[in-house]
Amino acid sequence: MTGGPIAVAGVTVEPGERRDLAPSASESYTGDRTTLPLAAINGAEDGPRLFVTAAVHGDELNGIETCRRLLDRLDPAEVRGAVVVVPIVNVLGVQIGSRYLPDRRDLNRAFPGSHSGSMAARIARLVSDEVIGQSDAGIDLHTAANNRTNVSQVRVAVDDEVAQNLAVAFGAPFVLTAKLRPGSLRAAANERGVPVLTFEGGQPLRFDEDAIDVALRGSLRVMQRLDMIDEAPDPAHQAPMVLNESRWLRADRGGLLELHCGIGDRIVAGQPLWTTTSPLGAERASVDATEEGYVIGATTLPLVQPGQALLHVALPGDRLPAEDDPTDEEDDDPDVLDDW
Ligand SMILES: [Zn+2]
The missing domain is CATH 2.40.50.100 (RNA polymerase II/Efflux pump adaptor protein, barrel-sandwich hybrid domain)
Structure with missing residues (x-):
């Protein structure tokens, strides 16, 4: 629970204040700092702390626009608790329009990361420490992988009832319970006891207005469910279909x-x-x-x-045969190999 000042990436954010931060995430070949764009909103009143992340895969752009619209809607004076929004986690992948980091690693297999590891591990560690670890809940925004498209859906851990309840409140057409993938942001958050909703919607390298709308409504509805804001839009779908x-x-x-x-x-x-x-x-x-x-x-x-x-x-239910592992979650790419 917050209520007083919060510290994010070494910066103190007072109650009722928003600070836009740019902690160092990496460096370019020319030695310039590559920074993580991060907005920290500390509400005027007590409440839980929520994070919203997007573009962990650098070609998944819908979440970037969702974050921009979400930030536009949030007034620190009207928020209870705190929201930390990271519109672009994979800052290096986005630069080159790639799902992966320049060294071909999948950032969503590098969590929780380390200070001395690969490029991916270092960025993952920054996000784990400064964004995930301090939070009470999170929303991670994705799209389908290359040459695929997803209907708007929220994915949650099979045994995480808190996340499942938030997922229903989110109001996407579908809620899918899915196994945690080792190294994913969601798995790292789960390890720390932080329930996370993974939103999937649309295709890479595009803005899909429907998916953005569902994700924006959903994010605000989750905040309302957590009693962080008074008003939220109607859900995109009144009764999400729950799939197992x-x-x-x-x-x-x-x-x-x-x-x-x-x-x-x-x-x-x-x-x-x-x-x-x-x-x-x-x-x-x-x-x-x-x-x-x-x-x-x-x-x-x-x-x-x-x-x-x-x-x-x-x-719905557990009626599918088990031989074809269905849990390619958070990438939706059954052909991507973990080659490292
Ligand atoms: Zn993704």
Whole structure:
């Protein structure tokens, strides 16, 4: 609980004050400081401390705009508790339009990080110490990975009831309980007892107005649920669909892809999902759903090869087979390998 001054990155923020900070995150080849943009809002009254982070993956831009709009809405005089907003965590990846850091490491596999480790580890440690560790709850904003798009959804740890309740308040169309991925920001926060909602929405390198709107409403609604603000917008969806398992459905044949469903759709057994044809027009494959589910993510590529992930489908309950690990959470990229 706050109430008095708070310290963020060595700077004291008085009650009722907002300070925009730029702690050193790294350095360029020319030796210039690379800084982490960070806004610390210390409310005039007591309350919990919330963090909001975005662009842990440097090509996931929706969260950056969500943070900008969120900061525009928050008046320190009307906030109870404190909010620390980091619109761009992967400051080096964003510079080059890349999910990864320049050394190809995934920042969301480097938490909690260390002072003496890799570039990723050092940035992760800064965020762990100055942003996550002091907080009572957090929201981490993501989009789908390269060549994919996600319906707006909130992902929470399977056994984290606090986060699940906040996720329902958030008001995205879907809430997905998902295993914690080692090294992720969410896993590091969970280790410290800080419940975190991971929001996923839209595709990389774009601003998706719907996803930004859902995330902005959701962030404010979580603050209201935590009694940090009095007023919050209506939820994007009154009753989120809670999903417990998910997996990617993959192509068996290569060719031109025609999807017969889109993100957010409910599918039922027997329903056509996609057709693959050769460039000369011969049908190569026609795939039907084998069970009921919801499409929470999809490829945006019109050409496919065998093994390519096409649809991310989630089911209420635990009815999916376990052999295809569904928990590629926080990256939505079943093909990304941890190569370090
Ligand atoms: Zn991401």
